[in-house]
Amino acid sequence: MASLRAGHRSTKLSSPLWSNIKRYKFMYILFIPAIIYFIIFSYVPFYGLTIAFKKYMAFQGIWDSPWVGLDNFRYIFSSEKFLTVLKNTVLIHTYALIFGFPIPILFAILLNEVKNQLFKKTIQTVTYFPHFLSWVVFAGIVVNFVGPTGVINTILVNLGMQPLNFLTDTELFRPMLIVTGIIKEFGWGAIIYLAAISGIDQELYEAARVDGAKRLRQIWHITLPGMRPIIILMFVLNLASILDAGFDQVFNLYNPAVYEVADIIDTYVYRVGIQSTDYSIATAVGIFKGVVGCVLIISANSMVRKWEGRSLW
Amino acid sequence: MNGAAEVTTSKMLKRRRSALGTQNPWWAQAIIYLILFVLGLITFIPILNVLAISFSEASQIRLNPMMLIPQQFTLSAYEYIFSTPILTRSFLITVMVTAVGTFFNLMFTAFAAYGLSKPKVPGYTFFTWMIILPMLIGAGLIPYYILLKNIGLIDSLWVLILGGLVSPFNFILMRNFFWSIPEGIEESASIDGASELMTLWKIILPLSKPVLATVGLFYAVGHWNDYFNGLIFINDNTKWPLQVVLRSIIIDQNMMNMGAIPQSMDPSKVVVTPENIKAAAIIFAVLPIMLCYPFLQKYFVKGIMIGSVKG
Numbered sequence A: 001m002a003s004l005r006a007g008h009r010s011t012k013l014s015s016p017l018w019s020n021i022k023r024y025k026f027m028y029i030l031f032i033p034a035i036i037y038f039i040i041f042s043y044v045p046f047y048g049l050t051i052a053f054k055k056y057m058a059f060q061g062i063w064d065s066p067w068v069g070l071d072n073f074r075y076i077f078s079s080e081k082f083l084t085v086l087k088n089t090v091l092i093h094t095y096a097l098i099f100g101f102p103i104p105i106l107f108a109i110l111l112n113e114v115k116n117q118l119f120k121k122t123i124q125t126v127t128y129f130p131h132f133l134s135w136v137v138f139a140g141i142v143v144n145f146v147g148p149t150g151v152i153n154t155i156l157v158n159l160g161m162q163p164l165n166f167l168t169d170t171e172l173f174r175p176m177l178i179v180t181g182i183i184k185e186f187g188w189g190a191i192i193y194l195a196a197i198s199g200i201d202q203e204l205y206e207a208a209r210v211d212g213a214k215r216l217r218q219i220w221h222i223t224l225p226g227m228r229p230i231i232i233l234m235f236v237l238n239l240a241s242i243l244d245a246g247f248d249q250v251f252n253l254y255n256p257a258v259y260e261v262a263d264i265i266d267t268y269v270y271r272v273g274i275q276s277t278d279y280s281i282a283t284a285v286g287i288f289k290g291v292v293g294c295v296l297i298i299s300a301n302s303m304v305r306k307w308e309g310r311s312l313w
Numbered sequence B: 001m002n003g004a005a006e007v008t009t010s011k012m013l014k015r016r017r018s019a020l021g022t023q024n025p026w027w028a029q030a031i032i033y034l035i036l037f038v039l040g041l042i043t044f045i046p047i048l049n050v051l052a053i054s055f056s057e058a059s060q061i062r063l064n065p066m067m068l069i070p071q072q073f074t075l076s077a078y079e080y081i082f083s084t085p086i087l088t089r090s091f092l093i094t095v096m097v098t099a100v101g102t103f104f105n106l107m108f109t110a111f112a113a114y115g116l117s118k119p120k121v122p123g124y125t126f127f128t129w130m131i132i133l134p135m136l137i138g139a140g141l142i143p144y145y146i147l148l149k150n151i152g153l154i155d156s157l158w159v160l161i162l163g164g165l166v167s168p169f170n171f172i173l174m175r176n177f178f179w180s181i182p183e184g185i186e187e188s189a190s191i192d193g194a195s196e197l198m199t200l201w202k203i204i205l206p207l208s209k210p211v212l213a214t215v216g217l218f219y220a221v222g223h224w225n226d227y228f229n230g231l232i233f234i235n236d237n238t239k240w241p242l243q244v245v246l247r248s249i250i251i252d253q254n255m256m257n258m259g260a261i262p263q264s265m266d267p268s269k270v271v272v273t274p275e276n277i278k279a280a281a282i283i284f285a286v287l288p289i290m291l292c293y294p295f296l297q298k299y300f301v302k303g304i305m306i307g308s309v310k311g
Helices: A002-009 A016-023 A025-043 A045-053 A071-078 A080-100 A102-113 A117-132 A135-146 A151-158 A173-198 A202-210 A215-240 A247-253 A256-262 A265-275 A279-308 B002-020 B026-054 B058-063 B076-083 B085-115 B124-136 B141-150 B158-162 B168-179 B183-191 B196-207 B209-225 B228-233 B242-250 B274-310
Strands: none
Touching: A016 A025, A025 A045, A025 B085, A025 B124, A025 B141, A025 B196, A045 A071, A045 A279, A045 B141, A071 A080, A071 A279, A080 A102, A080 A173, A080 A256, A080 A265, A102 A117, A102 A173, A102 A215, A102 B026, A117 A173, A117 B026, A117 B274, A135 A151, A135 A173, A135 A247, A135 B026, A135 B242, A135 B274, A151 B026, A173 A215, A173 A247, A173 A256, A173 B026, A173 B274, A202 A215, A215 A279, A247 A265, A265 A279, A265 B141, A279 B141, B026 B274, B058 B274, B076 B085, B076 B274, B085 B158, B085 B168, B085 B196, B085 B209, B085 B242, B085 B274, B124 B168, B141 B228, B158 B228, B168 B209, B168 B274, B183 B196, B196 B209, B209 B242, B209 B274, B228 B242, B242 B274
């Protein structure tokens, strides 16, 4: 109706596109502020990426700093430090994936076997809780628990063993990261699998039961296949973020004693960029991470599309 | 409403299943309960330990660090942290940032999501992608830092509100909700002569209360737990939000930030140790989360469900 009226008023002047824009004027007023926000805070910074190809001088600004071509990248890839950081990132992520990925799945399956609703609800309430805490808080809880005078070391000493320095021992730090990361998020991570399980057609279980399948076989042949699409999706997504090893966690738990095993790309960018104000090098590292991440997420999407016939976007 | 229906059907089905007798053998069931119980303990005990320490007499901590209930109950650690100005001030800053920030988050996200919920709007695909793309790629920390410096947001509390004003994920969540509202509702409102603004205000937003609550809580918890923006973009420690002060107390072990022992307290009577203070500060920062936890759990789970349906 509105477009008809608009059409009458200025038949010759306005194209269909223009009348359509006028018709939805209100919609534009609503979403344009968000678009402006994203232009300023997400798109304008891309201009700052040029400093990865320059030698950034704070007093000269981005524009006037001299170009240095790929020097920053050459420096990074030849620096031992960066290679250590890259190795740490990939290793921590991979360990977290191997040990952490199956746990929410198994947890969801076990939870689904529980008939007592009160017990189930209690376990969910307790295990979801750490997800709502910041890593600052959770790191405080972890340090209190595994620190020199914490519960773990008190038990070890009482058993007549040597205390373990989880926070400063280069052998123990990564396992500590993996375990605490799992404890914080496994409960919450199970929700999406519980949703997948509740979506499985119950008739299948009844049919299996009639055929005499035991509960374990039902899990293997019905529950797990029913969860397959979401498991694959989560796995591929996880792989695509291999250069994210959990900044918040590492940043709030690490210390100079364990930099050689714990320093990851994001913490390195923070220290080089924000603390040492070496903007050019930090930005170059950021570009490396961004490009790899972008390639991985696009490949992940095409893989999911090929295998499961669905897309992330 | 949909969720409730699902729950009842699944409950019915479960009853039917157990009526059919597809139970695990009792020993398998016992093992399952045991494993889950242990997992629950593993997540619960470290938190309980901090809680107990925060309420215990300092001397007891060395004697019995494994406590799960307070030993010689005392509030002195809390008295200490409340008597120093910095933690209470940062608490007020965070309360304010969370309230104002969440309001702006919700307004910008809901308006953007509603404005882009009609595929007929010219440029719909382009503008939608402009919002979703930052979820997949970003310029990174340093260019963002330089931007904030150039527009004068460093050391301004606005950086805590404007950083992440609209989250692409929450945008998608809300837009999908708006999609699910039948178009007939809007049409009949416009036939009744309601303006578009009235329709949005009086009909669409009231219908969207569940999703507004979910997304609002996502944002609010995000603000409450945010230490990163404060740590990196605010150097003036009188403007630090709670999590940054907390970080300097518990991670940098920086008791100096708490200020000297206040004059109102007699130094000889100060019976708090760093362990007490850290534990009390942690509990203090977590308390609002604990108080809201029943709501948080309910609405967060809902949000994950809506998000996962879309896939």
